[in-house]
Structure formats: structure tokens, C-alpha cells
Amino acid sequence: MAFAKGYAATDASKPLEPFTFERRAPNEDDIVIDIKYSGICHSDIHQVRNEWGNAKYPMVPGHEIVGIVSAVGSGVTTFKVGDKAGVGCFVNSCTTCATRDLDLEHYMPGLVQTYNDVEADGTTPTYGGYSDSIVVKAGYALSIPDNLDFAATAPLLCAGITLYSPLKHWKAGPGKKVAVVGMGGLGHMGVKIGAALGAEVTVLSQSLSKKEDGLKLGATHYYATSDAETFKTLAGTFDLILCTVSAEIDWNAYLGLLKVDGALVLLGIPENAVPVHAFSLVPARRSIAGSMIGSIKETQEMLDFCGEHNIVSEIELIRMDQVNEAYERVLKSDVRYRFVIDAATI
Numbered sequence: 552m553a554f555a556k557g558y559a560a561t562d563a564s565k566p567l568e569p570f571t572f573e574r575r576a577p578n579e580d581d582i583v584i585d586i587k588y589s590g591i592c593h594s595d596i597h598q599v600r601n602e603w604g605n606a607k608y609p610m611v612p613g614h615e616i617v618g619i620v621s622a623v624g625s626g627v628t629t630f631k632v633g634d635k636a637g638v639g640c641f642v643n644s645c646t647t648c649a650t651r652d653l654d655l656e657h658y659m660p661g662l663v664q665t666y667n668d669v670e671a672d673g674t675t676p677t678y679g680g681y682s683d684s685i686v687v688k689a690g691y692a693l694s695i696p697d698n699l700d701f702a703a704t705a706p707l708l709c710a711g712i713t714l715y716s717p718l719k720h721w722k723a724g725p726g727k728k729v730a731v732v733g734m735g736g737l738g739h740m741g742v743k744i745g746a747a748l749g750a751e752v753t754v755l756s757q758s759l760s761k762k763e764d765g766l767k768l769g770a771t772h773y774y775a776t777s778d779a780e781t782f783k784t785l786a787g788t789f790d791l792i793l794c795t796v797s798a799e800i801d802w803n804a805y806l807g808l809l810k811v812d813g814a815l816v817l818l819g820i821p822e823n824a825v826p827v828h829a830f831s832l833v834p835a836r837r838s839i840a841g842s843m844i845g846s847i848k849e850t851q852e853m854l855d856f857c858g859e860h861n862i863v864s865e866i867e868l869i870r871m872d873q874v875n876e877a878y879e880r881v882l883k884s885d886v887r888y889r890f891v892i893d894a895a896t897i
Contacts, residue, residue, distance in 0.1 A: 556897050557682030558871055559609040563601040566875040567681070570609060575675055577686050582630050583622040584638065584687065589680030590615030590706040590864070591890040593736065593797070596878050598667050607667050613680025614640040614665040615708040617695055618894070627689040635695035637854070638680065639708035640664065640844050642691045643671050656846045681874065683897050693851050696858025703863035706736065706889040707854060709844065710864060714741040714793065715853040716845035717816045718748055721791045725749040730785075730792040730808065731770075734761040736881075737795035737818060739865055739888040742768045744853075747860040753789070755781070755805075764887065768865075776800075782807065787835075795819050806831040806839065817841045864889045870896040 559570035577583055595612040597603050616638040620630050630636060645651060645661025652659065663671060666679030678685075695704055714737060723729050729750040731741040738754070745752040746769025753772040754765040762773040774781045785808050792805060797819035806815055806827065814837070817825070827839060845853065857863065865888045869877055877890045 553684070555678070555682050555684045557611045557678065558874055558897070559611045559678075559681075560599040560606075561609050563599070563606060567599065567612075570611060572609075572611070572678060574678070574684060574686050575670065577622060577624055578688075579624040579626040580688055580690070581624045581686050582620050582627055582636065582689050582692055584616070584618040584636050584685050584692070585621045586616055586618040586680055586683055586685060586894045588617050588702040588705045588868075588894060589613040589682075589892045590709065590866075591874070591877055591881065591892065592706075592709050593881060594709075596881060599878075605667070607676065610667050611678035611681050612666055613682070613892075614638070615705045615710070615891075616665070616680035616685060617701055617705045617708070618685070621684070624689070629689050630692065630694075635697065635701070637693040637695050637704070637708050638665060638685060638687050638691070639693065639712065639847075639850055642677060642687050644691075653848050654846055657844050681871070681892060683894055691847055693847070693854055696854060698861065699858055700863050702868055702891050702893070703866045704854075704857075705891050706740070706864035706866065707857055707862075708850070710737050710740045710889060711744070711857060711862075712845040712850045712853050713737060713818055713842070714795075715744050715856070716849055717791075717793055717818065717842040718745055718750070719849070720842065721814055721816065723748050723750040723791055727751070727790045728753070728788055728810075730755050730789045732756075732776075732792060732794040732800070732805065733796040733819070734765055734888075735795060735884060736864075736886070736889045739764070739768055741793050741795065742770050743862050744857075746770070747856070747862060753785075755792075761887075764865075789813055791816065793818055797821050799823065802827050802839070803831040806837055809835065809837045811835045812837070814838045814840055864891075866891045868893055872896070
């Protein structure tokens with residue numbers, strides 16, 4: 552085993568603090584990655600503060616990881632020392648399950664999260680990317696296109712795939728009208744990727760304060776949802792609505808913006824149940840659905856697509872000792888659009 556340095560949460564009510572811990576010894580199918588950058592996801596805050604009720608302490612958050620391969624196991628053929636590599640939201644899955652599907656592995660039993668979980672042995676804790684190194688099975692690491700800005704690529708490992716997966720599943724592309732609800736860390740990636748896929752993208756945001764950004768990143772239209780006229784003007788307009796916010800909204804009003812056979816897809820996770828009236832769905836055969844990250848296969852596809860279209864996240868680079876301040880700023884939506892930690896500052 553080797554020692555790693557990072558920042559950890561030790562209690563739901565305490566700030567993250569410096570933490571030294573042991574990484575597991577690499578096996579023949581593992582690679583070791585010297586972490587260079589790690590993105591901050593809103594779900595990190597939920598986990599650290601035990602808002603989902605499943606926190607395991609001490610917890611080293613972070614599942615938007617990019618770095619350089621420093622060692623490879625004897626059985627690894629897909630990476631070599633010096634390669635750029637990434638790690639996303641999970642580091643293992645069930646490889647023997649009868650229901651195993653490489654395209655849907657993130658929805659199958661046996662998924663091992665990058666942090667706040669235990670390895671397949673059932674005892675070794677997983678620690679995430681707010682650290683200087685990680686050991687991971689080569690089959691769960693991603694290749695990073697050389698042309699992409701390294702730091703700004705980190706959020707693609709969660710925010711990028713979270714938007715790419717539903718856009719592909721619901722066949723966003725030329726001739727399709729897509730709305731992105733929320734112009735934040737997730738939403739701005741939906742604008743970029745949706746536009747690159749050829750869809751006509753509209754941003755639905757509470758105000759017009761980020762309109763200039765939205766249009767610059769690829770949106771064709773930008774509307775304020777605080778204006779009641781928006782819902783009259785856009786009634787029956789969209790093939791697909793991607794809701795990236797976790798706030799309580801008028802779900803029935805948003806469903807009214809869909810065409811026949813349109814889908815409203817939840818990516819943010821509201822605290823309370825989603826109340827929907829049957830008449831918001833039935834007369835136009837509309838649907839409401841959810842989507843969660845993507846498989847390793849699809850995540851690599853997303854990275855390659857972003858490489859082809861030179862898509863990265865809009866980021867603010869911070870030092871590791873600024874993480875607690877960054878959490879508070881995320882909660883205030885005071886970032887455009889994703890924080891990334893420079894691991895050299897640990």
C-alpha cells in the first residue's frame with residue numbers, strides 16, 4: 552500500500568480538512584493515476600453533509616478525476632505510464648451478474664462508487680479525487696483526448712456524461728428541439744453538447760442573467776421561467792426537456808411545453824416527490840423520466856465526441872484549501888460554471 556494525501560469530511564457538520572490515508576495495493580489489472588485535477592460536483596456536497604443519508608466517514612469526495620498514469624499492472628494493455636486518464640462516478644461493477652449489460656452497467660447491481668462506498672471485497676473503503684493519487688481497475692478508467700484542456704476536462708467525467716447520455720438516448724440531433732432547465736454546472740454542458748449534436752437548444756432559466764453566456768455556448772433561444780408568458784409562448788414546443796435543477800418547480804407547467812411524445816427527463820434530484828397530474832401526460836402521450844450518468848463505454852464515447860468538437864466545461868480553478876468556500880459558493884450558484892481543484896495544491 553501507498554500513502555495518499557487529500558481532504559476529507561469526518562462529520563456531516565464539519566468542514567473538509569487535510570487527510571492522509573492508504574490507497575490499496577494495485578493488482579495486475581489496475582493502474583495508478585497521479586491526480587492533476589478533480590471537479591467539484593453538487594452531489595459531493597450532498598454526500599459530505601449526509602443529505603442522502605448514506606454517508607460513510609471519513610469521506611474523500613470527488614468523482615471528476617483526471618491525471619497521469621504512473622504505474623500499470625502486468626495484465627494491463629489499454630494504458631501505459633505517462634498516459635492521460637480519467638475516473639468518473641464508479642470504479643467497479645458486477646462482472647458476473649446474469650443481467651450484466653455493458654451499455655447499462657451503471658443501472659445494474661454491484662456498482663461500486665468512486666467514493667463513499669466499499670470495494671468489491673466488501674471492506675476496503677473507496678476514496679475519491681480530492682487527493683493526489685488513485686488506484687483503479689484499468690477497465691474503469693477513461694482515455695482523455697490530448698487536444699482538450701486538461702483541467703476543464705475533469706467535469707466531463709460527471710457533468711458531461713450526465714447530459715450526453717440522455718441527449719443520445721432520446722435522439723437529440725438535427726430537427727429536434729431540446730430545452731435545458733437551469734444554466735449551471737450541468738445545464739451549460741447540456742447546451743454545449745446538445746448544440747454540437749445538431750439540436751436546436753433553448754435554455755429555460757429563472758432569469759435572463761446568464762443569457763449572453765447561454766447564447767455564446769450554443770443555445771438558440773433563452774427564456775426566463777419567472778415570466779408567466781414563457782409558458783404560453785413555448786407551449787407544445789419541445790421534443791425533450793432536460794431538467795438539471797434540484798429545486799421544486801411546477802412540473803405540470805413544464806410538461807405543457809412538450810410536443811406529442813415529448814419527454815421531460817430529471818437529472819437533478821429534488822428533495823420531495825414530483826407531483827404530476829395525469830392530464831399533463833395522457834392527452835399528448837408525454838412522459839417523465841430520469842437518467843443517471845452513463846456506462847464506461849458511453850463515457851468514453853462522450854469524451855471522444857468532446858474531443859472531436861473541442862468541448863470542455865467552463866471552470867474556475869481553485870486551490871485545495873478553498874474547497875469549503877467553494878461548497879458555499881456552489882450553494883449560492885456563485886460559479887460559472889464548475890469548480891475544479893488543482894491537486895498540486897494539496
